[in-house]
Amino acid sequence: MINDLTLNNFRCFSSLKIKLSPGINFFYGKNGSGKTSILEAINLCSSAKSFKSGNLQSLISIGEEAFNIKGFDNTSGYSLTITKEKTKPISIQLNNTKTTTSKLIREFPSTSIHNNTFSFADAPPDFRRKLLDKSLFIADKQFSETWFAYYRCLKQRNALLKSGSITNIDPWDKKLASLGNELTNLRGAFFDATLIELKDLIKNLDKSSSTKYLEHINVIFFSGWDKEEDLYHLLKNKRDIDLRRKSTTTGPHKSDIKFLIEDIEAKQILSRGEQKLFSILWCCAQHEVLRKIYNINAVLIIDDIKSELDDNTFKVFINLLDFLNNQIIFSCIDDHFSSKIESDFRDFKKFHVEQLK
Ligand SMILES: Nc1ncnc2c1ncn2[C@@H]1O[C@H](COP(=O)(O)OP(=O)(O)OP(=O)(O)O)[C@@H](O)[C@H]1O
Ligand SMILES: [Mg+2]
Numbered sequence: 001m002i003n004d005l006t007l008n009n010f011r012c013f014s015s016l017k018i019k020l021s022p023g024i025n026f027f028y029g030k031n032g033s034g035k036t037s038i039l040e041a042i043n044l045c046s047s048a049k050s051f052k053s054g055n056l057q058s059l060i061s062i063g064e065e066a067f068n069i070k071g072f073d074n075t076s077g078y079s080l081t082i083t084k085e086k087t088k089p090i091s092i093q094l095n096n097t098k099t100t101t102s103k104l105i106r107e108f109p110s111t112s113i114h115n116n117t118f119s120f121a122d123a124p125p126d127f128r129r130k131l132l133d134k135s136l137f138i139a140d141k142q143f144s145e146t147w148f149a150y151y152r153c154l155k156q157r158n159a160l161l162k163s164g165s166i167t168n169i170d171p172w173d174k175k176l177a178s179l180g181n182e183l184t185n186l187r188g189a190f191f192d193a194t195l196i197e198l199k200d201l202i203k204n205l206d207k208s209s210s211t212k213y214l215e216h217i218n219v220i221f222f223s224g225w226d227k228e229e230d231l232y233h234l235l236k237n238k239r240d241i242d243l244r245r246k247s248t249t250t251g252p253h254k255s256d257i258k259f260l261i262e263d264i265e266a267k268q269i270l271s272r273g274e275q276k277l278f279s280i281l282w283c284c285a286q287h288e289v290l291r292k293i294y295n296i297n298a299v300l301i302i303d304d305i306k307s308e309l310d311d312n313t314f315k316v317f318i319n320l321l322d323f324l325n326n327q328i329i330f331s332c333i334d335d336h337f338s339s340k341i342e343s344d345f346r347d348f349k350k351f352h353v354e355q356l357k
Pocket of ligand 1: 012033037059060062
């Protein structure tokens with residue numbers, strides 16, 4: 001968890017120092033005031049990646065040579081420094097020692113929900129797969145080892161397919177199938193646990209008819225191949241097809257999470273606001289699995305929560321805040337919290353972003 005955050009030459013902030021609450025942190029301010037920038041900086045502290053753009057250089061304030069983010073965790077005493085210079089890769093230092101992204105995501109874990117996540121039922125399969133995998137990377141070291149081994153092996157098999165000669169492909173098929181089954185078992189177990197949390201959240205959140213649709217959404221884990229079939233045999237049988245396509249057409253790299261209402265894809269039925277609430281709930285359910293099963297207190301970051309949500313749906317979100325015990329950081333354009341609502345929450349801290357500059 002980050003308690004003290006300092007930004008230098010990061011987007012619109014030449015210098016900013018804030019103290020975050022260990023409970024709920026609410027940032028509000030008009031368009032362009034810097035809400036997304038602050039949440040982006042906190043997200044960077046737990047992933048070294050931007051959720052807004054793939055290009056870290058664009059986060060350096062215009063006219064400057066580098067940005068610098070410092071974070072301090074009061075509980076662990078850990079300090080974090082992230083620096084990005086225009087011409088150099090990002091540098092991450094934990095307690096003044098250089099560290100890797102995979103260490104960072106475990107030391108400062110977060111779940112980020114932002115613009116792309118809001119319509120994630122509508123996003124391509126790899127988006128949902130990556131979201132599930134991100135939680136697994138945080139939760140389980142074994143998962144990251146298996147994940148890297150699987151994708152290395154997939155690369156080798158695809159290289160053979162591209163070369164046009166598959167006489168030596170059998171050992172790769174065996175290895176890919178074995179790693180693929182392992183990867184899928186870990187994903188499947190995390191998915192099952194998430195589904196239980198999702199149902200629990202839905203049951204407890206709101207009894208009004210406006211969110212009845214949530215109960216009709218059927219969430220299904222697709223492993224990437226027909227699970228009735230043995231993965232090794234499937235890879236073997238598909239060698240000719242794969243050779244023509246020059247890539248492996250089946251396996252865990254095609255895995256997805258499907259949302260169906262009466263066998264129709266939910267994205268075709270749900271309104272945008274409904275999709276947004278559902279996406280938030282799914283991410284929070286993953287977040288709850290991390291907390292309850294793995295004892296990992298990830299920070300929950302939600303950018304621009306109110307847009308597209310009417311007052312009723314927003315109330316559901318407010319109820320949700322009460323369920324989650326971790327540090328929460330979220331933003332809206334307007335201040336939707338009266339002092340009465342604030343006093344109901346644990347450690348609530350409100351930031352008017354225009355006044356921070
Ligand atoms: N590299 C940069 N250098 C300087 N300013 C930047 C840079 N990148 C973005 N900005 C500016 O930072 C300001 C804050 O952007 P940000 O996205 O954080 O605003 P916001 O409060 O989230 O607004 P909105 O309500 O529209 O989402 C904007 O005016 C933007 O143009
Ligand atoms: Mg924004």
